[in-house]
Amino acid sequence: MGLRRHWKAWLIGTVVVVAALAVGVPYVYIHFFEGNQPSALTLDTTPQPQASGTAAVSADGTWKVSTGSQAGYRVHEILGGQSVTAVGRGTGVTGNLVISGTNVTTGSFTVDMTAIKSDQTRRDSQFLDIVNTAKFPTATFALTKPIALGSLPAAGKTIKATATGNLTVHGVTKPVTVPVTATRTGNTIQVQGAFTVTFSDYGVQAPDFTVVKVDPTGQVEFLLKLTK
Numbered sequence: 646m647g648l649r650r651h652w653k654a655w656l657i658g659t660v661v662v663v664a665a666l667a668v669g670v671p672y673v674y675i676h677f678f679e680g681n682q683p684s685a686l687t688l689d690t691t692p693q694p695q696a697s698g699t700a701a702v703s704a705d706g707t708w709k710v711s712t713g714s715q716a717g718y719r720v721h722e723i724l725g726g727q728s729v730t731a732v733g734r735g736t737g738v739t740g741n742l743v744i745s746g747t748n749v750t751t752g753s754f755t756v757d758m759t760a761i762k763s764d765q766t767r768r769d770s771q772f773l774d775i776v777n778t779a780k781f782p783t784a785t786f787a788l789t790k791p792i793a794l795g796s797l798p799a800a801g802k803t804i805k806a807t808a809t810g811n812l813t814v815h816g817v818t819k820p821v822t823v824p825v826t827a828t829r830t831g832n833t834i835q836v837q838g839a840f841t842v843t844f845s846d847y848g849v850q851a852p853d854f855t856v857v858k859v860d861p862t863g864q865v866e867f868l869l870k871l872t873k
Contacts (some may be wrong), residue, residue: 670680682732682764686868688828688835690801702832704744704797708871711833714738716756719839720863725856731768734866735760742788742871749792752808754869756784775849776815784814786821794827803828808838812865817847836869 717734737757743750755782762769773779786811798804808823825838843862844851851859 663718672822674830682730683734685719685839686837686866688803688826688837688868689802690803690828690830702873704829704834705745705746707741707872708834708873709741711870713870714868716754716865716867717761718785718863719866720851722860723858731763731765733761733763733769733772735762737761737868738869747794747796749788749794749806749808751788751791752810753785753787756867758784766808771852775852781814781816783802784812786810786812786823789820792825798824798827800829800831812842812843813850814847819846832872834871836871837867839864839866841865 713736715734715736716738717732719730722729722731735757737760738754739755740752742752758776759773759782761772763772782863790809792805792806792808794806796804803826805824805826806827810823811818812821812822813819821840821842822833823838823840825836827834827836829835841862842865845861851861853859
């Protein structure tokens with residue numbers, strides 16, 4: 646009888662310890678090691694002084710993605726019962742847009758998916774596998790109709806518009822509508838935006854395991870800095 650009671654006590658104690666670890670380890674990891682995730686991307690509206698004797702660049706023409714551009718994702722996860730926001734970003738963005746008058750007539754952009762990183766290498770490795778970057782190393786967005794700006798923003802001012810185009814991820818192309826905010830500082834045009842995607846629409850299976858569960862939708866975030 647004493648041995649049976651001892652065995653039961655050991656079993657209960659083991660269950661309690663395992664349960665505490667299942668909750669406590671993710672909590673400690675998330676709150677003490679992972680830290681806060683990056684905030685949403687925003688435009689830099691700091692005034693840029695025009696050099697003396699230098700004429701302002703006309704908006705008409707082709708504007709190319711330059712240094713400082715980035716794109717990535719923001720998703721919600723449940724890790725060991727704890728709520729987590731995961732953010733991954735990369736600067737491997739290329740492309741251009743063409744402005745004529747007050748319209749963006751064409752535009753296309755490519756993101757190097759292999760260069761997108763979060764604050765955790767294990768998450769990054771999983772991202773590469775899920776999106777299958779070995780076969781589909783890039784994602785693209787191309788306008789399917791012009792963007793009517795109405796008017797070009799004065800220096801340091803912002804305007805809002807809607808970009809309609811095709812997004813290709815994981816070898817699947819879908820039409821998307823993207824709200825964007827733009828500003829012009831000096832001789833640089835900045836465009837910032839974010840929109841929601843459903844992973845299964847692109848043949849991507851969001852992780853759904855015992856320890857980790859990712860929401861079926863997430864945010865695509867980007868900040869483009871373009872020079873003529």
